[in-house]
Amino acid sequence: MRITTGEDPAFLIAQAADAIEQLVRDTPDAVLGIATGSSPEPLYAEITARVANGLDLSRLRITCLDEYVGLAPSHPQSYRRYITEHVLEPWGIDADTAVLPTGDADDPDAAAADFEQRILAVGGVDLQILGVGPNGHIAFNEPGSSFASRTRVVDLTPSTREANSRFFDSEAEVPTRAISQGIGTILESRHALLLAFGEGKAPAVRAMIEGSATEEVPASALQDHAEVDVYLDDAAASLLGRH
Numbered sequence: 001m002r003i004t005t006g007e008d009p010a011f012l013i014a015q016a017a018d019a020i021e022q023l024v025r026d027t028p029d030a031v032l033g034i035a036t037g038s039s040p041e042p043l044y045a046e047i048t049a050r051v052a053n054g055l056d057l058s059r060l061r062i063t064c065l066d067e068y069v070g071l072a073p074s075h076p077q078s079y080r081r082y083i084t085e086h087v088l089e090p091w092g093i094d095a096d097t098a099v100l101p102t103g104d105a106d107d108p109d110a111a112a113a114d115f116e117q118r119i120l121a122v123g124g125v126d127l128q129i130l131g132v133g134p135n136g137h138i139a140f141n142e143p144g145s146s147f148a149s150r151t152r153v154v155d156l157t158p159s160t161r162e163a164n165s166r167f168f169d170s171e172a173e174v175p176t177r178a179i180s181q182g183i184g185t186i187l188e189s190r191h192a193l194l195l196a197f198g199e200g201k202a203p204a205v206r207a208m209i210e211g212s213a214t215e216e217v218p219a220s221a222l223q224d225h226a227e228v229d230v231y232l233d234d235a236a237a238s239l240l241g242r243h
């Protein structure tokens with residue numbers, strides 16, 4: 001893992017945006033994996049600003065990591081809606097080309113299998129953006145997920161539903177299940193870029209980087225990934241030993 005820390009999140013975001021811009025300049029039809037959540041939002045806004053300044057992303061292909069089971073595409077908290085608003089529309093990318101799971105499918109297991117097949121069909125992910133949950137989850141792979149897991153329907157832990165309830169009117173409205181890329185699926189991305197900001201992420205960040213690789217900390221699976229860049233503000237990095 002290459003770890004970059006800094007006091008100023010804007011400096012970190014600019015570096016992460018540079019990695020996306022370089023990828024697209026080298027390979028205009030590259031596959032970029034989008035994470036949802038608050039951590040990558042400033043990165044998507046920075047890319048939107050670069051598009052306004054002439055960066056052409058029209059051939060970029062987009063995949064996502066996960067989706068709540070049971071939310072219609074139009075639901076304000078569906079990840080499809082997030083990606084449409086933060087990525088597809090502002091970046092000028094045809095929504096029909098994006099690889100997203102169907103959250104409100106009649107058969108979520110079939111929808112998960114179809115999602116995995118479509119990720120493979122685009123040739124896998126060139127650059128995967130990631131956040132990390134306070135309990136160390138990546139995508140919606142909760143503690144205990146196998147490092148070999150593939151895309152599937154998962155149960156959300158009470159702590160994740162509580163953490164994500166800030167986006168809903170009440171915790172009761174947070175879905176109990178999600179379709180999530182597996183850890184094994186995520187590890188096949190050719191390059192991963194993880195963002196974590198704030199002291200609330202510091203314990204998960206320490207376990208991810210300095211703990212042993214264990215399924216109790218899903219993000220620690222990234223220790224076995226050959227190309228990972230981690231961007232941390234000083235608060236998220238505050239529990240790391242000096243290296």
Ligand code: GLP
Pocket residue numbers: 035036037038039040065066130131132133134137138139140160164
């Ligand atoms: C959700 C998503 C994850 C994301 C995590 C952290 O649970 N499924 O992909 O990394 O939240 O989100 P935030 O960046 O808002 O802290």
